Amino acid sequence: MSPAAAVPQIEFDAVVKSYGTGRLVLSGIDLAIAKGEFVTFIGPSGCGKSTVLKLISGLTPASSGSIRIDGMSPKNARETISFIFQDATLLPWRTVRDNVVLGLELEHTAAEKRKKTAAALLELVGLADVADAYPRELSGGMKMRASIARALATNPRLLLMDEPFAALDEMTRDRLNEELLRLRAEQGWTAVFVTHSVAEAVFLSTRIIVLKPNPGRIHAEFRVDLPFPRTAELHEAREFEDLVTQVTHSLREALKR
Amino acid sequence: MRKRLIAIANALAVFGALLLLWQLILWIFHVQPFMLPSPWAVARAVVARFPSLMVSLAITAEESLGGLVASIVVGVLVALVFSQSRWVRTMLYPYTILLQTVPILAIAPLILMWVGAGTAAVTFIAFIISLAPIIANTTQGLVSVDENLVNLFLMHNASPAQMLLKLRLPHAVPSLFVGIRIASGIAVIGAITGELFAGSSRVGQGGLGYSILYASSQLETDYLFALVLASVVLGFSFFFVVMFLEWHFLHRWHESALPHEAD
Numbered sequence: 001m002s003p004a005a006a007v008p009q010i011e012f013d014a015v016v017k018s019y020g021t022g023r024l025v026l027s028g029i030d031l032a033i034a035k036g037e038f039v040t041f042i043g044p045s046g047c048g049k050s051t052v053l054k055l056i057s058g059l060t061p062a063s064s065g066s067i068r069i070d071g072m073s074p075k076n077a078r079e080t081i082s083f084i085f086q087d088a089t090l091l092p093w094r095t096v097r098d099n100v101v102l103g104l105e106l107e108h109t110a111a112e113k114r115k116k117t118a119a120a121l122l123e124l125v126g127l128a129d130v131a132d133a134y135p136r137e138l139s140g141g142m143k144m145r146a147s148i149a150r151a152l153a154t155n156p157r158l159l160l161m162d163e164p165f166a167a168l169d170e171m172t173r174d175r176l177n178e179e180l181l182r183l184r185a186e187q188g189w190t191a192v193f194v195t196h197s198v199a200e201a202v203f204l205s206t207r208i209i210v211l212k213p214n215p216g217r218i219h220a221e222f223r224v225d226l227p228f229p230r231t232a233e234l235h236e237a238r239e240f241e242d243l244v245t246q247v248t249h250s251l252r253e254a255l256k257r
Numbered sequence: 258m259r260k261r262l263i264a265i266a267n268a269l270a271v272f273g274a275l276l277l278l279w280q281l282i283l284w285i286f287h288v289q290p291f292m293l294p295s296p297w298a299v300a301r302a303v304v305a306r307f308p309s310l311m312v313s314l315a316i317t318a319e320e321s322l323g324g325l326v327a328s329i330v331v332g333v334l335v336a337l338v339f340s341q342s343r344w345v346r347t348m349l350y351p352y353t354i355l356l357q358t359v360p361i362l363a364i365a366p367l368i369l370m371w372v373g374a375g376t377a378a379v380t381f382i383a384f385i386i387s388l389a390p391i392i393a394n395t396t397q398g399l400v401s402v403d404e405n406l407v408n409l410f411l412m413h414n415a416s417p418a419q420m421l422l423k424l425r426l427p428h429a430v431p432s433l434f435v436g437i438r439i440a441s442g443i444a445v446i447g448a449i450t451g452e453l454f455a456g457s458s459r460v461g462q463g464g465l466g467y468s469i470l471y472a473s474s475q476l477e478t479d480y481l482f483a484l485v486l487a488s489v490v491l492g493f494s495f496f497f498v499v500m501f502l503e504w505h506f507l508h509r510w511h512e513s514a515l516p517h518e519a520d
Contacts, residue, residue: 081412089403091424092510093430106410136510
């Protein structure tokens with residue numbers, strides 16, 4: 001259930017996705033995500049959670065059913081969407097600063113505006129000191145910060161994230177989780193997130209959707225009513241642990257059949 | 258720095274030992290000078306005929322460089338066509354392999370017939386022989402872009418021109434340099450081989466390959482050795498210039514740029 005009376009920003013109506021001639025990846029997905037939600041998809045591999053993001057972004061079309069983003073088709077809504085991939089996917093031949101403004105450059109934003117945006121965002125994600133460094137000089141965590149800054153540079157209303165912190169160590173991941181929530185509080189974008197980590201899902205989300213595989217479909221939903229701002233201490237709270245237990249249990253169920 | 262000096266000293270020591278061995282062979286077996294001249298005689302030939310040696314070197318350098326530059330321009334253009342679709346690649350790629358496997362000695366007479374003897378023919382041979390590695394490596398660089406980088410560009414509604422200029426071409430530059438490195442070596446070999454056939458339109462004046470042929474026919478073995486030495490110097494220079502350019506353009510961002518810092 002999305003918050004009452006809220007207009008859905010993302011709507012899936014009986015969406016089916018199959019690749020090639022047969023393999024069914026997602027079957028009959030109905031979904032409404034309201035503005036301001038942080039929704040996480042979690043599920044065993046092969047449940048199509050990354051495909052959900054590709055459908056929302058219009059990188060792949062639905063085989064049947066309809067998808068509307070702010071009432072538009074995914075492709076037309078692209079200007080309002082940013083995508084953060086599992087790898088930082090920075091261009092190695094560009095400095096951190098030039099990577100951050102890539103989206104603006106592709107959209108022909110004036111140089112003056114690009115410069116200002118880059119400075120502000122690098123400050124925001126704590127990379128001002130390495131603005132002129134090349135990606136290979138950065139740690140994994142710093143690369144991901146740069147990737148986040150790049151996604152935010154185009155001022156998105158919707159942020160799609162495909163296991164962005166999966167390759168990072170736990171300390172870095174926890175820090176970036178906190179920072180992600182801080183940025184969201186400041187900027188107010190809607191988020192659709194994909195992860196393998198139940199703890200990460202509970203920490204970040206307002207809603208968790210558990211998918212089951214073969215073919216991918218919705219198995220269960222959990223509302224996460226833990227108050228914001230959330231900090232690392234939340235990991236030790238009783239309600240947090242309870243939710244982690246419930247979601248983990250549900251995931252195990254999803255795997256059974 | 259100290260390590261590098263030691264490395265240079267070692268290389269010089271090996272060079273000195275080789276010269277000594279060479280001289281010893283002459284003394285022990287009493288070899289005729291026209292069969293094998295002494296190192297000293299070669300050095301004298303270099304000094305005595307320095308101007309004509311330099312003329313030959315310049316001619317061959319020009320032909321190799323012309324062929325190499327032409328192969329880079331044409332090779333990149335062909336690679337751009339190849340990168341457009343898998344279908345085009347599978348259809349045309351066998352012909353680049355053909356380009357690589359056709360024995361240059363076999364087609365040199367043909368080229369001579371079409372283009373006429375002289376530097377143009379030799380440049381053309383150098384071009385043909387160095388084209389395949391440029392095409393193969395650049396194509397590889399253009400098509401091996403990470404799928405998510407392509408997705409990223411698509412998310413920003415990038416135009417095909419932006420996709421090419423801001424993503425595929427810069428991504429292909431390291432592979433292009435691999436191709437140029439291979440091609441630079443064989444362009445010089447191609448030019449010298451070409452000169453053996455199509456060396457000169459004027460008698461007595463031609464590049465290294467032509468002069469090698471001429472010197473051997475005159476039994477000027479000491480000068481022949483000098484010409485071989487010049488060929489080696491030319492090959493090395495090409496190699497080092499390309500290495501330097503590669504380092505210059507890539508060292509700031511590319512992982513595989515020369516690991517000079519490592520020592």
